[in-house]
Amino acid sequence: MLSKGHFGTFGGMYVPETLIPALEELETAFLTFSQDAAFLQEFRDLLANFAGRPTPLYFAKNLSANWGAQIFLKREDLLHGGAHKTNNALGQALLAKAMGKTRLIAETGAGQHGVATAMAGALLGIETEVYMGEVDMARQQPNVFRMRLLGAKVHAVKSGSRTLKDAINEALRDWITNVRHTHYLLGTAAGPHPFPTLVKFFQRVIGDEARAQMLDRIGHLPDYVIACVGGGSNAIGIFTAFLGDEHVKPIGVEPAGKGLDTHEHGAVLARGTLGCLHGMKSLLLQDEDGQIHETYSISAGLDYPSVGPEHAYLQSIGAARYESATDQEALDAFHELARSEGIIPALESAHALAYAKKLAREVPNDTVLLVNLSGRGDKDMQQVMNQQNAFQQSQSVNLTS
Amino acid sequence: MNRYTHRFQHLRENGQKAFIPFTLLGWPNRETCLETIQVMIANGATALELGLAFSDPVADGPVVQEAALETLNSGFRVRDAFELIREIREFDAEIPIGLLVYFNMVMAKGGEAFFREAAAVGVDGVLIADLPPDAENQTFAQARAAGIAPICIISPLTSDERLRLIAQEADGFLYVVSRLGITGTDERYDTSLQDLLERAHRVSDLPLCIGFGISSPEHAQTMCKLGADGVITGSKIIQVIRENRGNEAVALSGFLRNMVAATGKVGS
Numbered sequence: 038m039l040s041k042g043h044f045g046t047f048g049g050m051y052v053p054e055t056l057i058p059a060l061e062e063l064e065t066a067f068l069t070f071s072q073d074a075a076f077l078q079e080f081r082d083l084l085a086n087f088a089g090r091p092t093p094l095y096f097a098k099n100l101s102a103n104w105g106a107q108i109f110l111k112r113e114d115l116l117h118g119g120a121h122k123t124n125n126a127l128g129q130a131l132l133a134k135a136m137g138k139t140r141l142i143a144e145t146g147a148g149q150h151g152v153a154t155a156m157a158g159a160l161l162g163i164e165t166e167v168y169m170g171e172v173d174m175a176r177q178q179p180n181v182f183r184m185r186l187l188g189a190k191v192h193a194v195k196s197g198s199r200t201l202k203d204a205i206n207e208a209l210r211d212w213i214t215n216v217r218h219t220h221y222l223l224g225t226a227a228g229p230h231p232f233p234t235l236v237k238f239f240q241r242v243i244g245d246e247a248r249a250q251m252l253d254r255i256g257h258l259p260d261y262v263i264a265c266v267g268g269g270s271n272a273i274g275i276f277t278a279f280l281g282d283e284h285v286k287p288i289g290v291e292p293a294g295k296g297l298d299t300h301e302h303g304a305v306l307a308r309g310t311l312g313c314l315h316g317m318k319s320l321l322l323q324d325e326d327g328q329i330h331e332t333y334s335i336s337a338g339l340d341y342p343s344v345g346p347e348h349a350y351l352q353s354i355g356a357a358r359y360e361s362a363t364d365q366e367a368l369d370a371f372h373e374l375a376r377s378e379g380i381i382p383a384l385e386s387a388h389a390l391a392y393a394k395k396l397a398r399e400v401p402n403d404t405v406l407l408v409n410l411s412g413r414g415d416k417d418m419q420q421v422m423n424q425q426n427a428f429q430q431s432q433s434v435n436l437t438s
Numbered sequence: 439m440n441r442y443t444h445r446f447q448h449l450r451e452n453g454q455k456a457f458i459p460f461t462l463l464g465w466p467n468r469e470t471c472l473e474t475i476q477v478m479i480a481n482g483a484t485a486l487e488l489g490l491a492f493s494d495p496v497a498d499g500p501v502v503q504e505a506a507l508e509t510l511n512s513g514f515r516v517r518d519a520f521e522l523i524r525e526i527r528e529f530d531a532e533i534p535i536g537l538l539v540y541f542n543m544v545m546a547k548g549g550e551a552f553f554r555e556a557a558a559v560g561v562d563g564v565l566i567a568d569l570p571p572d573a574e575n576q577t578f579a580q581a582r583a584a585g586i587a588p589i590c591i592i593s594p595l596t597s598d599e600r601l602r603l604i605a606q607e608a609d610g611f612l613y614v615v616s617r618l619g620i621t622g623t624d625e626r627y628d629t630s631l632q633d634l635l636e637r638a639h640r641v642s643d644l645p646l647c648i649g650f651g652i653s654s655p656e657h658a659q660t661m662c663k664l665g666a667d668g669v670i671t672g673s674k675i676i677q678v679i680r681e682n683r684g685n686e687a688v689a690l691s692g693f694l695r696n697m698v699a700a701t702g703k704v705g706s
Contacts, residue, residue, distance in 0.1 A: 041573070051541055051568050053497045054591040055615055057600065196503060202494065209496045216595070313541045313568070314494060326516045327546030328493040 042230020120412030148180025150224030225268025229316025240274030456668025527560025
């Protein structure tokens with residue numbers, strides 16, 4: 038292989054031998070096309086005219102007043118498709134086409150990456166199939182329908198915890214079998230090399246834009262850059278531009294689910310140990326035999342027992358800090374953003390907001406927090422309605438008892 | 439001389455090919471598992487390939503995955519698997535025993551401890567399904583230091599350059615993937631298989647055993663005639679056991695006898 042893609046002790050290429058030729062082919066194509074002017078021109082053109090980049094940087098005045106800090110939102114929720122996932126899907130689909138691949142496969146948790154891949158497949162005329170856990174299909178039904186509208190075939194994954202982890206397992210199996218003509222369009226900055234590097238390359242536009250927008254708007258950089266972390270693609274996308282800026286503190290926010298002291302969370306950087314899953318060494322939620330734990334989060338997009346290797350590395354060298362927010366904190370932030378700013382965020386992004394709220398209480402009012410609003414919340418309507426119904430039912434029980 | 443070398447040499451001298459059955463340690467339960475392995479030995483298996491159940495077995499198909507999840511749900515742990523191997527080794531001192539594992543399970547114990555414990559209960563070789571030999575340089579050395587043969591996979595897509603690299607690192611035998619894909623009983627073979635066997639023989643003296651989709655005596659014979667030194671059957675065995683619960687031993691005996699007969703005297 039050309040290079041091993043390590044981030045300190047994390048990363049690497051831990052896959053069955055049958056996949057090595059495909060990963061080497063992908064790495065070679067990536068090294069070639071990421072420096073190819075015509076390829077980059079086409080990518081930028083699609084980002085601008087198909088997807089709607091640059092996305093706005095929005096000063097959330099009401100939220101800032103309520104929470105006590107200067108809160109800027111990078112509006113990836115306004116990107117075509119409704120989340121940052123479109124950046125990476127377009128980039129990789131172009132790469133797949135340049136490599137002569139005739140079929141795209143993808144895994145999806147919340148469905149946003151599946152939708153983005155289905156859009157890219159439709160746009161570029163490439164057959165697309167998406168693997169999605171049965172549990173996630175139930176909680177993100179609108180996205181399942183959107184993928185089908187876009188011409189993609191959606192496979193329900195019924196094994197294991199029937200969530201994102203198992204969807205990745207199935208996608209890897211498909212790829213091992215159909216590797217000659219299929220590109221696996223991995224949706225997050227995780228998996229075997231070169232995916233973490235490649236996904237970062239296509240997602241770093243978020244931070245590059247936001248950094249220039251901050252300088253343009255307020256004349257200096259933010260004090261904190263905050264993003265939610267499941268696999269970690271939106272976080273690495275916005276962090277990367279700021280990693281050389283000594284006074285900017287990147288903070289990733291993991292799903293604490295029902296609490297870090299329960300078994301129902303997905304806070305890998307907080308509670309994980311070194312291991313190997315899905316082709317990479319990273320932190321993992323696992324038992325002493327190395328069996329992977331089933332994770333939990335209200336947000337399907339963050340429900341993953343490992344994390345992109347670069348985040349594990351950034352944490353290990355102290356270059357980024359990782360915190361967490363519970364389901365309830367995320368739901369509260371979800372409602373607050375909707376009511377105070379007229380923006381309905383994705384439940385994933387609501388985790389970043391929830392931590393921003395906590396942080397705002399601890400810092401001076403003029404502290405600038407840049408929060409990556411990685412996606413919009415339309416897909417979460419059913420989930421939030423269910424939560425509210427459950428809440429109202431419990432309230433009425435209390436009243437009548 | 440390790441047990442693999444010894445046994446393959448013996449086969450070669452007699453013009454025979456290897457038949458290596460696979461099952462998952464602890465499945466469908468400890469007692470039945472031990473019984474099925476004893477049936478394998480009694481019916482002339484050349485070597486054993488035994489899997490440690492893993493929660494996320496990406497290189498395995500649905501048949502093995504389902505069995506793995508059932509095993510984990512039954513509470514069967516790695517230490518139980520090692521104890522079971524010890525019992526098998528007491529039952530047969532000569533048969534080569536290979537373990538099929540995923541890298542995370544090796545990491546969880548630490549490579550050194552994992553291979554030391556494996557060697558202590560009588561394991562001869564370990565195939566780590568998601569660890570290509572150049573992914574890192576520690577684990578293969580730890581296996582060797584414990585006297586364990588690192589078994590490696592090659593596929594029709596493996597380049598000559600990688601074949602040479604793998605040939606240097608591997609021991610025991612080379613596990614040849616007959617077709618692209620995961621383990622299972624799909625019988626379509628890749629047309630470039632014969633080419634692969636020839637390329638592999640040029641760079642390695644290790645026996646070439648073909649796995650993935652070998653589910654009948656006819657397939658086994660076809661593979662041996664193509665130039666394989668043996669075949670490995672896994673998913674089909676799990677299926678036979680699953681479809682004959684209560685009568686596993688008899689059903690499995692019949693299947694194994696036919697497979698051993700098919701590989702017994704090919705091309706001699």
